[in-house]
Amino acid sequence: MKRLVILGGGESGLGTALLGKAKGYNVFVSDSGQIKKKYKDVLTHNEIEFEDGSHSENQILNADLVMKSPGIPNKVSLIKKIRAKGIPIVSEIEFASGFTNATLVAITGSNGKTTTSSLIYHLLKQELDVGLSGNIGDSFAKQILEHDYKNYVLEISSFQLDDIIQFKPKIAVLLNITPDHLDRYDYVFENYIASKFRIAENQTKDDYFIYDADDQVITSWLEKHPIQSTLLPFSLKKKIENGAYLDKQEIKITIDNNQIIMPTGNLALEGKHNIKNAMAASTVAHLLKIRKQTIRESLENFQGVEHRLEHVLKINKVQYINDSKATNVNATYYALESMDAPTVWIVGGQDKGNDYQELFQFVNEKVKAIICLGVDNQKLLENFGGMVDVIVETQFMSEAVKIAYKIAEAGDNVLLSPACASFDLFENYEDRGRQFKEAVRNL
Incomplete structure (x- = not known):
């Protein structure tokens, strides 16, 4: 019986474990973090062995095939050891x-x-x-x-x-x-x-x-x-x-x-x-x-996708727009390009080596105020500090939305389009987008 080891116990890991078992593999799931309870329950119910909180190398390096979660980088030492042993590593797809x-x-x-x-x-x-x-x-x-x-x-x-x-x-x-x-x-x-x-x-x-x-x-x-x-x-x-x-x-x-x-x-x-x-x-x-x-x-x-230029509410003639899925500069470029009114822009998060230059024309033309929502906003302040009259920092979504509410006037847009990953303050971009929508509804 071939041994299939799955690194990462999320959605793709669980699916692969179930399919692998059905196709006759001896399956073992290993996650260095915590596996969600709902996934653990499914693994237990299907009698699939798993561990979380760490990787036991003796349970992994004896695999015939490894499926790794896309979130695990190739430079991790465990991945290098697996490759050194000549064990094929594949993605779920x-x-x-x-x-x-x-x-x-x-x-x-x-x-x-x-x-x-x-x-x-x-x-x-x-x-x-x-x-x-x-x-x-x-x-x-x-x-x-x-x-x-x-x-x-x-x-x-x-x-x-x-x-x-x-x-x-x-x-x-x-x-x-x-x-x-x-x-x-x-x-x-x-x-x-x-x-x-x-x-x-x-x-x-x-x-x-x-x-x-x-x-x-x-x-x-x-x-x-x-x-x-x-x-x-x-x-x-x-x-x-x-x-x-x-x-x-x-x-x-x-x-x-x-x-x-x-x-x-x-x-x-x-x-x-x-x-x-x-x-x-x-x-x-x-x-x-x-x-x-x-x-x-x-x-x-077609209704569009949640967290992608999603119109949330209009309050006092100000349109609040959730574009939390904009996790890079280019996505935010499309968002700012499509703004047709003065915009209060909420931006920031975990920077992936961003170059903000392509946004300068839109910020100069359309953005009246910037709210930096990140743990480290230095780069944003350096890039945009001179372009707008108002630029403020916060680490709380509820506060970011309250500040935007004070600044925005009738006919303006308030746009959450972070151009960054969400992991510094939020679980993921969905969590960030939902917190934004909730804060807007609480105004």
């Missing part, structure tokens, strides 16, 4: 994809993954048997075990792609690449780019690669590192023969001479970046033979 014959649609990029994955799922579920997974919802492994869908939409991070071997989506989508998570890639941008492109490394000419043709990083990389798949670019700037482009106020998508045209005026999501997300999603739907009418209607009634 690699492990799980070996047990399904479903059509896989995989989406990656520095920004817009969750919105685009949710939108693709929304387009496909009207007519197909489809699951939504990856970084979102129930784990891929668990879904394969409980209800093996005929199609999966998978939101995938670079960390998950770092540990694939044979993972091969029928349709791969690469939305954009901007510097993010560089702390995990030795601060070398090329390493991060290469990681994102692994989404297509096992694809053949019968598979599809959908990408942003306006993204200089992507197009330059493709010129130097050609891939096997059929390319379907999308663009806001140039006419595309095979793929999607914007022609005045219409999205035009052409695949093998079959064209679909959609007006952008009726899109439920606002902002230029969401026209791109809609192009990518519609191209996938078009490839999978979803009816044109269904695609149009679905784009018009």
